[in-house]
Amino acid sequence: MSIKDIKTIPPIPLKNIPDPWKEVFQQLNQVPPPLPICISPVHLNENMPNTDEKTVLYFSGKDKSNLKPKVSILSILAEVSEFGHELSNHTLKLSLLNQPAIQLHADMLDADWRIELYLLVKKLWNPKLKIPVSRKLAKLYEPGSNQLYHLLQLCITCFDSKHHLSQHYQHAAGWFLNIIQESKKLDNQITIENEHKGKAPIIKEMREIVAQMRDGKNPVNGKISPHYYRLIEVGLSLNKPWSTNKSYWEAFISSSCQRIQAIEKPTCQETFVKDNKLVRRAPGPGRRTHMIISI
Structure with a gap:
């Protein structure tokens, strides 16, 4: 199965739904925003390390897909400077949203x-x-x-x-x-x-x-x-x-x-991401998985 095979579920028709319930389903029909990766700090600390003209990527370790994402590190820099830690000694745990x-x-x-x-x-x-x-x-x-x-x-x-x-x-x-x-x-x-x-x-x-x-x-x-x-x-x-x-x-x-x-x-199966593939847990004993989609 590929990403092209996914069927889009259209918005719920609002016909016959009375107020105020219609307003509820109007909101639930909205496409949710992308999941957040990193939130930037509201205020920048003056002691924040200088990263000008530098390409800096921090990883808690490569995943099995060897994916190397580019993410904002502002919030981590702010946290580091606030507690007086050395940036080189700080481990940034990246979200799997990468x-x-x-x-x-x-x-x-x-x-x-x-x-x-x-x-x-x-x-x-x-x-x-x-x-x-x-x-x-x-x-x-x-x-x-x-x-x-x-x-x-x-x-x-x-x-x-x-x-x-x-x-x-x-x-x-x-x-x-x-x-x-x-x-x-x-x-x-x-x-x-x-x-x-x-x-x-x-x-x-x-x-x-x-x-x-x-x-x-x-x-x-x-x-x-x-x-x-x-x-x-x-x-x-x-x-x-x-x-x-x-x-x-x-x-x-x-x-x-x-x-x-x-x-x-058995018709309800656990799904999760493994090696940048969406998989489901195979029913029965063991830890076997079946691939649903590979990206």
Whole structure:
């Protein structure tokens, strides 16, 4: 498979989507910016080493593709000068984004998000909406889309509950959008790290998260994902025997379990970058991989 074989997922049609949800999907339709490599400092330190008329590249080591990227080193220079370190003794750990395949992987994950959102719009507002992938492929995305559906319903219920944490938002749609954006940001971080640990630790962590929610605990880090943290806090407050909205919380937990079960199946495979190639983990014992795309 080559990069030319990748099918682009078009923007989600906004027909029949009511406000303010239409504004949410307008934002989610936007093409995400390229992943960042290096952020320049706001203020330059006067002690910053002089690199004029010099070609300086720093590497933490060549990757197996022997790729030699050119990146801005301003932020590292600022860090070095701030702490009084010698530049020659400082190791710059470059992001794996120097491999084009990392960006491609991020783009493909964004396409996964868009397919799930297509299915969500079809279910809620536009039953005649054509999904831009085969039926067989779309079926694989249904557990994820179903979880998004119950997440959306929980956002509406929690917002309407008038809980004090819901006052951070003008409407449930804005709450939902912020949670999706948080999730996408976390996806990007995982893509950049490119650790490819296998599915087992991911599934274990997901099961532990659901178990804590069932025990009445909030497992979400409020500093990393404040919007999702607030939703779980309000959702837990609804999970009381006398609450008329308890069913929305239970449905969300159930959809999360179904998502985990789908990930456990062989049809869901771990993808990552290796030797500047996008590969997937072969099902079964061993650490074999199958190439998806070579750049």
